[in-house]
Amino acid sequence: MSARFVERVALLGPEQDQVAVVSDPATRHPEAVGVLLMNAGLIHRVGPNRLNVDLARHAASAGHVAMRLDLAGFGDSAPAVGGLRFEEGAVRDLRRGMDYLAETRGLTRFVAAGLCSGADVSLKLAAEDPRVEQAVLIDPFSYETRLFWLQGYAHRLLRRESWSSFIHGDSYIRHALGDRVRQALNIVPEAEGQGAAPEPWQQPEASRIFECVSDAVVKHGTRLVLAYSGGPAWYNYLAHLRPGFQPHKHTGRVLLERFAEADHTFTLSYHRQALVQAFDRWLAWRPEAVPSFG
Amino acid sequence: MHPFYFGRADRPLFGAYHAAANPHSTKGVVLVHPFGHEYFPAYPALQQLAVRLARADVHVLRFDLYGAGDSGGDFGEGGLEQWQDDLRLAVEELQAMAQVREVTLVGLRFGATLAWLACREGRLAQRLALWAPVLDGAGYLAEMRALEDNYTSHALPAPREAVARGPRFEVLGYPISEALEAELAAVDLRPGPALDLPTLVVARPGSEGEVHRYDLGFRVELLPYEEACIWLKNESMNEAVVPSGALTALTEWVVGS
Known part of the structure; x- marks a missing residue:
């Protein structure tokens, strides 16, 4: 393994049947955060074309602690019991990941990052848990x-x-x-x-999306990064997001970026590399430094 | 299921061990995933196969080759020799974990090819199951080039810059180094030498796996496979195909020995 990080398996949940891999940096960043990465669609925790592996290792190389995990019923994690709706169960699973990193690594601040369904879940988590100081939403929701x-x-x-x-x-x-x-x-x-x-x-209703955005950004002060690929056309209409996000513009806490040449899963290694480099910037992003909406 | 890392510290491999329902069983299976672009679509099916085998009293180790899945390294660093070493390590790991005496290697696509190549180099397993094996490396390369051309021509929003600035040769996001390309081009299982090892070939009727099955070993059985090509990329990330018939037949073959 690289000298810059080491990876270990972590088992979460009361039954220890939820699988995660933690990337620990060799040298901790003075402002280290816990980076949570999760399933995109049905793809297991490594992400499409190992995107989550690349992001986790890059974050760990920069001194952060990264965890890529399988939500209950996905990848190698056992199915959930208890009849929760998908989003509720996902938030519970991600909170377990944060609790684990808090207990074992002493982390108190987190970044939730996900692609597609992982982005939707990251936003939901940010809306519900103030420990999430930044959510990176890659090809997230859209609305009609x-x-x-x-x-x-x-x-x-x-x-x-x-x-x-x-x-x-x-x-x-x-x-x-x-x-x-x-x-x-x-x-x-x-x-x-x-x-x-x-x-x-x-499609999620716009009102529900903006309720989450409001809870995350206004109530918890979470920074939001919305990154859109050039994949499915309905993801790429940036202008339609502006009216909804306008009330938050003054906070400077919402950042939009577009990767117009990439497809939805950032298939080509060149595009994944561009995303990983942007991820570095986003981890270092502080609202004072970068204006929203360019 | 017990997930863990094994192997050298500078070359860690991710494994998932499924204990046999009967802990005293001495039968074991090492599952070898396809590589590159074929790894992800096939993952759920191999995971299900592991679960079924374990229920049928077989100890199972699934693992990621170096540069794949959760294992260390990048795919572009991979090579056939090292991957065969990874497979040998996985077999040793399973034998050490579960006191397994009879090992069957079950490989899908190039995972099957790797399993065959590793067995040719030395007595690694007692039985071999090759699921849609790649027998002709040059043909496989041509197939991958066509796949990539089709993808960059039709599926990418604006491919030029990424293709020009990306690696020399990549297949749906997986860079193929010059060294790996040369190794793949030299793979040809069709003319033998045949292995003296009980072997099951699971192949689509008319495919190269079926047509050339007798080149693969002296003791080959054929299981016609007519379900979906689960290793081909699915456009949707929200669907997974598990070919139940093939999994049942493979499990029965392994258990029935």
Whole structure:
């Protein structure tokens, strides 16, 4: 292992069945924080293309303590018992991670960083736990505005594959239009009643997002970093975030960055490297030094 | 499941040990993951395979090769010789942990190839299960290049700068060094020499694994595999495919020895 850090397994929870890996620095930064990294979608704690491993090792090399962990039921962690909703269970699991680092490493301040669903969970944690002084949200939530839909449809219309699908009858737009027509004519689809179709993922409501942002930023003074890739078009409409975040602008505690060339999971090593370098900056970011929204 | 690190301090390997339901069992399996871009999509299936084997009284060690998963190093530092050493260490670790006397290596994709190569170098295991093995390294490289070309041409928002400034050759985010490329190009299991080792080949009908199975060993059984190619990247991070039929058949083969 690198001389700059060492990695160890940590088992969390009352049953010791939640798996985490802690990266300890060889030399602790005078203002060391605990960096929490978690699952993105179903991918286990190492993150897509080992993104969490890169971020954890980079943070540890800079003198911080990093923990990448599997939430209950993900990766190598046992499923949760107790019937909590996903977000509630995730917050409980991350708090266990913070408690562990507080007890074993004496840390009191934390940074929660996650991609996609991990970003949503990080924000929720920041809203609920004042120990989180910074949340790094990579391709987090979005919410629906007129421009959101326009951008989504424009993206599809510009793709050759979309037109091919349209002609062959397997197109999102064609299905969407069909649904609208059926709704207008009050026609019940044939498949209905033969078994429930899975519920599609729902965009979180803007009001819920901003409630979390308000709790985190205003109530707890958490710094928020929102980093957007150039991946799915609906993640990249930065302007639509501004009105919601405007009330917090004066606090200087929300930072937006865009990685327009990267895909959603920062697949190429060049893009991961750019994200890791930015992560260094974000860990050192203090609101006085960097203005929000450029 | 007991997760832990093993190996040298400067080359740590992450392992996950699944104890057999019957602690007195002397049967053990070391699972060898695919490498690079094929590692993540296949992870849930191999994890489930470990759980099933352990329930069937088999001690199991899953582990990450150097430069993969939670193990130390970067993928670009990997090489075939070192990875075979990692596999030997994993076998020794399992034998030491669980008093295992009969070891089966179960590898998926290039993990299967590594397992075969390591067994060719010396008697490492008593049985071998090769799941969709890569038999032709040059063909595998060509396949990876096509995958990367397709990705950079169609999936990246604006690929030029990243491709120009990135590593010389990478496959969906995994840099292939010149040395590794040369090693991969030289891999060819098709003409033998065959191993005198009970071997199971799990392969799609018509694939190279099925067509060339007799080159792999004197005592080869074939299990046709018709479920999803779980090692191929899934567009969604929110879905995982676990091929139940193959896992059941593999478990039965290991237990039935």
